[in-house]
Amino acid sequence: MIEYKLATRRERFVAFLVDATIGVLLFLTFYYFWGDKSDSGEISVTGLPAFVLFLLNFLIWPVLEGFNGQTIGKKLVGLKVVNDNFKDISMG
Structure with a gap:
């Protein structure tokens, strides 16, 4: 039988940092290519690029974990995220 162990705080934190870094890099890429800079120095992304950025950041992580x-x-x-019985989780 396979023996499982719970993740440590350090492992969870490192995983979070990697995921957060990927998210920030996505934001910066979209801002660089499709961002509009205002006179006050603010950068915004609007329209289709903003929608794609939203989908990438708010759907890619839950979908990856669900699948x-x-x-x-x-x-x-x-x-890996598993249920209480150490079985794979699903999108449900």
Whole structure:
């Protein structure tokens, strides 16, 4: 039988940092290519690029976890989300 262990805080934090860094890089890429800079120095992304950015940031992580139990950060650290019986989770 396979023995499972709970993730440490350090492992969870590192996975979070990786995922957050990917999110920030997505934001910066969209701001660089499709951002509009106002006279006051503020940068905004509107229209279709903003919608795509929204979809990437708010759907990609839940979808990844729902399909295989891992975000990119969790996969790099070696973590996986499972249910109470250590079975794979689903989108439901």
